[in-house]
Amino acid sequence: MAPNNKELFNLPPEIVGKADINNLLRELELLESELIKLKGQASLSASQKNTLLRVTNELAQTAAGNNYDLKIASDRQKLTRRLTDVRDQAPLLYISFAAEPSPKVTQAILSWLRGNVHRYTLLHIGLQPAIAAGCILRTPNKIFDLSLRAFFERQQPYLVELIKGAALDQTVQSAAEEK
Amino acid sequence: MSNGGILMIIGGALSAVATILYLDWRVKNPRAKKPSMPPLATPAAQKTEALAQPQTIKSAKEDVEHIFNDEFREELRNRGRLHFEKIIGENAMFLQQDLRQTTTQLNDYMRAEITRTLQEEFKKYEQSIVDAKQIALDSIEKTVTTIEQQRQLMETQMQTQAQAQRNQIIARFEAQMAAVINHYLMQAIGNQIDLTDQLEFILTELENNKTAIIEDIKRGT
Numbered sequence: 001m002a003p004n005n006k007e008l009f010n011l012p013p014e015i016v017g018k019a020d021i022n023n024l025l026r027e028l029e030l031l032e033s034e035l036i037k038l039k040g041q042a043s044l045s046a047s048q049k050n051t052l053l054r055v056t057n058e059l060a061q062t063a064a065g066n067n068y069d070l071k072i073a074s075d076r077q078k079l080t081r082r083l084t085d086v087r088d089q090a091p092l093l094y095i096s097f098a099a100e101p102s103p104k105v106t107q108a109i110l111s112w113l114r115g116n117v118h119r120y121t122l123l124h125i126g127l128q129p130a131i132a133a134g135c136i137l138r139t140p141n142k143i144f145d146l147s148l149r150a151f152f153e154r155q156q157p158y159l160v161e162l163i164k165g166a167a168l169d170q171t172v173q174s175a176a177e178e179k
Numbered sequence: 180m181s182n183g184g185i186l187m188i189i190g191g192a193l194s195a196v197a198t199i200l201y202l203d204w205r206v207k208n209p210r211a212k213k214p215s216m217p218p219l220a221t222p223a224a225q226k227t228e229a230l231a232q233p234q235t236i237k238s239a240k241e242d243v244e245h246i247f248n249d250e251f252r253e254e255l256r257n258r259g260r261l262h263f264e265k266i267i268g269e270n271a272m273f274l275q276q277d278l279r280q281t282t283t284q285l286n287d288y289m290r291a292e293i294t295r296t297l298q299e300e301f302k303k304y305e306q307s308i309v310d311a312k313q314i315a316l317d318s319i320e321k322t323v324t325t326i327e328q329q330r331q332l333m334e335t336q337m338q339t340q341a342q343a344q345r346n347q348i349i350a351r352f353e354a355q356m357a358a359v360i361n362h363y364l365m366q367a368i369g370n371q372i373d374l375t376d377q378l379e380f381i382l383t384e385l386e387n388n389k390t391a392i393i394e395d396i397k398r399g400t
Contacts, residue, residue, distance in 0.1 A: 039341055091396045097374060105374045133377050133386065137391055140399025146384035148377075152360050154373055159352055 009082045010065040011114065013107040014058045021087040026087045027059050028080050031070060094138040096128040103112075109135075127173035184277065188270045195266050199259040206252055 055063075055070060062068075066082070068075035091176075093113065103129060106125065113121040128136060136148035152159075352359075385392070 018360065066384065091399070093396075095393075099374065101374045105378055108378055109381060109385070112385060116389055118396055133380070135377075136383050137385070137392070139390075140393040142386075142391065142395045144388045146381060146388070148380075151380075151384075156356060159356065161308075 008119070009086065010056065010062075011086060011120055012061045012065055013110050013114075014061060014103075014108060016106055017124050018087050018092065020058065021083050021122070023056075024062060025080060025083055025087070026055060028076055028083075028096050031055060031059075031076060032073075032076060035071075035073075076102065086120050086122075090122050091118050091140070092122045092124060094124045096126040096131065096136045096138075098127070098131050098133060102124065135165050187272075192266060193272055198261060202259070204254070206247055226353060272327065302320055 015024065058158035059070070063070050063075070063079055063082075066079065068079045069077055069080075095109070106123070110121065110123055113123070131145075131149055133152065133171040134149070136147055
């Protein structure tokens with residue numbers, strides 16, 4: 001599950017799911033090919049090379065968080081290997097919300113999952129408007145309904161007791177008024 | 180007045196009329212057969228009598244004519260008429276008195292009979308009314324009893340149905356309450372509630388299910 005290397009790989013919270021890792025891997029491939037192209041162009045200056053080697057923030061954060069230099073081929077290979085391991089071995093959880101969650105919400109949940117459940121937890125975010133509030137989390141074998149609907153269903157006996165009590169009070173009051 | 184009294188009055192009046200008519204007839208028919216005299220014993224006497232008889236008859240006739248002259252006859256007629264009228268008047272008075280008495284008695288009798296009959300009829304009528312009243316009361320009582328039984332039956336049935344319907348409504352409400360509340364929340368706040376506001380709730384729920392999630396991930400992987 002975890003990478004076999006001794007050093008722990010830090011997966012930034014911006015990397016949510018497999019799609020993000022695939023994007024990073026695709027970007028690394030593109031970067032690798034661009035660097036191969038740049039090797040043949042000795043006339044370019046260093047600033048021009050840096051402009052051509054511009055990467056996304058996620059990839060830069062991932063590399064910086066794990067002390068990898070993207071200009072070094074071996075680091076890129078290590079990063080590629082680590083990301084591939086994470087993509088193939090990390091637990092994937094499916095989580096559904098009523099509406100599209102903001103990155104802040106996603107990162108908060110993901111941080112909690114990676115801090116409490118598994119270090120490399122990946123999320124696949126879906127939409128279920130019927131759940132109204134909360135979320136539904138699906139693990140490999142279970143579904144955890146963390147929605148407000150499930151919360152209300154769990155609280156249903158209490159609500160029924162409240163309604164019965166109110167109805168009985170009203171009935172007693174009506175009987176007293178009739179008397 | 181009895182029938183005997185009436186017959187006596189009528190008989191007396193008839194006898195008086197018969198007496199007057201007889202006297203009048205005797206006056207008007209002096210040759211009428213007289214009562215037979217006892218025969219003489221000797222022939223001489225018979226001869227003498229035979230010689231003296233026309234003379235005697237003649238003198239008798241004269242005496243009779245002298246006594247029963249027209250005036251006397253008229254007086255006798257008047258007296259008979261007066262006597263007859265008197266008797267008739269007395270009898271009429273008696274008759275009137277008896278008739279009054281009879282009428283009074285008849286009235287009393289009729290009144291008593293009518294009263295008795297009316298009382299009997301009234302008693303029958305009253306008894307009929309009492310019977311009808313009793314029958315009506317019995318019928319009303321039976322009707323009231325039946326209505327009361329029907330009312331109690333209907334009350335029981337209505338209470339049973341109401342209780343069943345109430346239980347059904349409560350059961351349905353309990354079964355669909357979560358869906359109703361969920362639908363209501365979706366309609367009310369579904370599009371307005373922010374996931375950021377739900378973050379604390381989600382993290383709390385995740386924390387509550389942390390162990391189960393870890394176990395399932397370990398088992399799954």
